[in-house]
Amino acid sequence: xxxxxxxxxxxxxxxxxxxxxxxxxxxxxxxxxxxxxxxxxxxxxxxxxxxxxxxxxxxxxxxxxxxxxxxxxxxxxxxxxxxxxxxxxxxxxxxxxxxxxxxxxxxxxxxxxxxxxxxxxxxxxxxxxxxxxxxxxxxxxxxxxxxxxxxxxxxxxxxxxxxxxxxxxxxxxxxxxxxxxxxxxxxxxxxxxxxxxxxxxxxxxxxxxxxxxxxxxxxxxxxxxxxxxxxxxxxxxxxxxxxxxxxxxxxxxxx
Amino acid sequence: xxxxxxxxxxxxxxxxxxxxxxxxxxxxxxxxxxxxxxxxxxxxxxxxxxxxxxxxxxxxxxxxxxxxxxxxxxxxxxxxxxxxxxxxxxxxxxxxxxxxxxxxxxxxxxxxxxxxxxxxxxxxxxxxxxxxxxxxxxxxxxxxxxxxxxxxxxxxxxxxxxxxxxxxxxxxxxxxxxxxxxxxxxxxxxxxxxxxxxxxxxxxxxxxxxxxxxxxxxxxxxxxxxxxxxxxxxxxxxxxxxxxxxxxxxxxxxxxxxxxxxxxxxxxxxxxxxxxxxxxxxxxxxxxxxxxxxxxxxxxxxxxxxxxxxxxxxxxxxxxxxxxxxxxxxxxxxxxxxxxxxxxxxxxxxxxxxxxxxxxxxxxxxxxxxxxxxxxxxxxxxxxxxxxxxxxxxxxxxxxxxxxxxxxxxxxxxxxxxxxxxxxxxxxxxxxxxxxxxxxxxxxxxxxxxx
Numbered sequence: 001x002x003x004x005x006x007x008x009x010x011x012x013x014x015x016x017x018x019x020x021x022x023x024x025x026x027x028x029x030x031x032x033x034x035x036x037x038x039x040x041x042x043x044x045x046x047x048x049x050x051x052x053x054x055x056x057x058x059x060x061x062x063x064x065x066x067x068x069x070x071x072x073x074x075x076x077x078x079x080x081x082x083x084x085x086x087x088x089x090x091x092x093x094x095x096x097x098x099x100x101x102x103x104x105x106x107x108x109x110x111x112x113x114x115x116x117x118x119x120x121x122x123x124x125x126x127x128x129x130x131x132x133x134x135x136x137x138x139x140x141x142x143x144x145x146x147x148x149x150x151x152x153x154x155x156x157x158x159x160x161x162x163x164x165x166x167x168x169x170x171x172x173x174x175x176x177x178x179x180x181x182x183x184x185x186x187x188x189x190x191x192x193x194x195x196x197x198x199x200x201x202x203x204x205x206x207x208x209x210x211x212x213x214x215x216x217x218x219x220x221x222x223x224x225x226x227x228x229x230x231x232x233x234x235x236x237x238x239x240x241x242x243x244x245x246x247x248x249x250x251x252x253x254x255x
Numbered sequence: 256x257x258x259x260x261x262x263x264x265x266x267x268x269x270x271x272x273x274x275x276x277x278x279x280x281x282x283x284x285x286x287x288x289x290x291x292x293x294x295x296x297x298x299x300x301x302x303x304x305x306x307x308x309x310x311x312x313x314x315x316x317x318x319x320x321x322x323x324x325x326x327x328x329x330x331x332x333x334x335x336x337x338x339x340x341x342x343x344x345x346x347x348x349x350x351x352x353x354x355x356x357x358x359x360x361x362x363x364x365x366x367x368x369x370x371x372x373x374x375x376x377x378x379x380x381x382x383x384x385x386x387x388x389x390x391x392x393x394x395x396x397x398x399x400x401x402x403x404x405x406x407x408x409x410x411x412x413x414x415x416x417x418x419x420x421x422x423x424x425x426x427x428x429x430x431x432x433x434x435x436x437x438x439x440x441x442x443x444x445x446x447x448x449x450x451x452x453x454x455x456x457x458x459x460x461x462x463x464x465x466x467x468x469x470x471x472x473x474x475x476x477x478x479x480x481x482x483x484x485x486x487x488x489x490x491x492x493x494x495x496x497x498x499x500x501x502x503x504x505x506x507x508x509x510x511x512x513x514x515x516x517x518x519x520x521x522x523x524x525x526x527x528x529x530x531x532x533x534x535x536x537x538x539x540x541x542x543x544x545x546x547x548x549x550x551x552x553x554x555x556x557x558x559x560x561x562x563x564x565x566x567x568x569x570x571x572x573x574x575x576x577x578x579x580x581x582x583x584x585x586x587x588x589x590x591x592x593x594x595x596x597x598x599x600x601x602x603x604x605x606x607x608x609x610x611x612x613x614x615x616x617x618x619x620x621x622x623x624x625x626x627x628x629x630x631x632x633x634x635x636x637x638x639x640x641x642x643x644x645x646x647x648x649x650x651x652x653x654x655x656x657x658x659x660x661x662x663x664x665x666x667x668x669x670x671x672x673x674x675x676x677x678x679x680x681x682x683x684x685x686x687x688x689x690x691x692x693x694x695x696x697x698x699x700x701x702x703x704x705x706x
Contacts, residue, residue, distance in 0.1 A: 068607055070603055070606060070607060093609055093611075096606070096607060096608065096609035097609045099607075101603075101604070101607035101608075103600060103603070103604065105598075105600050107598075107600035107601060107603065107604035108604075109601065109604070109605075109619055109623075110623065111622050111623050111626070120608065120610070120618065121608040121609060121610070124610060124614050124618065125608065125609040125610060125614075129460075129461040129462070130461070131461065169608075173608070173609065
């Protein structure tokens, strides 16, 4: 394990605290006969920015889907924010509002407007009033830079804009961390880069971000890199992240 | 470009060509006909044959329906002896028309059916008024709450405690809906909001806003409950029901119950719980693999044998239950088809958000699935509406039953064609209305929602 912090500008260094948000202990997961996760040990601290990479089928998506119980692990312990994931439904509900999830195919709800997409969870899960939910949703939509599109339907937005909405939607429940499963998989290079700027910004403001990707390009934006292979966690690396905002300005990719 | 216009200092000036009309014979009626009817030799020949065929049929129909028509006669014989020879006996249809609609319902009580129909129309009408809010509640209550009031209007007689409660609820709800619509149209805000404002609760937190509304609703309910406590109408037993009225009662209840039960069965079939799943699959497959007529016969002949002594289910009730079960099984498969069209990502996103199973079904999955299913759902409804003619075989006088009855009336004996044609027209109107409404709904719900 190597630790390189030389040359990292302070602005994008994660404000990592000692507080552990996620702790995995000897986690194993099988799909039928297929052994997808093998003895995974991992702890994620508050404020970290992590990229998990590896070839497809290596278990990286499975891992983060286990973290908010979209998949069930069979052996080992997963502790999210002090709550152990087991069959207790109450625990699962608590964890799901603590963990925001962003998907490769956005998965916005096409029959609801952008704003309605973002107020659904606060209103129905957190029992917030409509006004309160809308205010906070607007604040987040402004932060992801799409406040003008709030009354449109997801189908009327571009891929990059949809993913921004999805991130805002993941943030509305005020989660402790955000899990992103191949968030740039359906986006072009420039849009991906813009999204990375957004993730870095969020992280700078204290959000823990875990991004799963198989694109090596994306990996360099993280301060900590986890590499998966055939269900094993083979590498856990601290690195000097590239500042996505600077790169975006420097590369001047065609809009 | 030799004589292109230039300015004084030699710059080229862009001068647009004037917009010309399109070449003649490519637009308008001529253009349309050329393109669609006479586009080449084969197309022209088929057009001519088609037009001749349509003309021949139309002429034949015109002669049957109008030229030979006899409008006034007191028996079929009179029609036959008419100067037009074997006249088309519309007189018989005219004489029996009230019976086609109301069956053998007593003439003095027919107003009750008309009143129920009027209430239903008034209840549904707000759905077409853009200024009315809470349309979902209005529409759902018209389907779920209205039947109790209608049921009592049709049946009359004494009410048991359950009907006492439900009729009062239904009537209160209807009056409330009408008041709500009036408030919406006049003041452009819902009844709920108005109540909150008038009660002075609007300055309080949103959470308290429901209390004045609940209090008002309860006061209204108990007022109606005690006002109609002594109200009673003459009983009309279901044996006297018939005609289009009976058809609409059976298919209406079938249609109204099919969707909710169908949804529950479809969800049950996809459930993770083995017992629930097996029960739902068994029910669906059983009712789908038995013809409706068999189910109807079973319901009226065999089912009573299983009932304890003394409990007598009238034929109509058994038939309605049978139709409901049958249509629910079909609807379940339609709904399941729609559910399968929703991507796994939608379920996952809802789940990851922390929505419960019922929340994600009600807020995310069903609204999308139902919209996709509208054509199929309405297709089942249309099918059900027409399938209810089968009850005429087991001795209920629905529309078709009444049509058969006229041909056995000594005065009009053997009169088949004209009443059947009338029934066809009535069914056509009913089905066309449903079909058009579904298209309207599709357009309305599809607006702004592309994938």
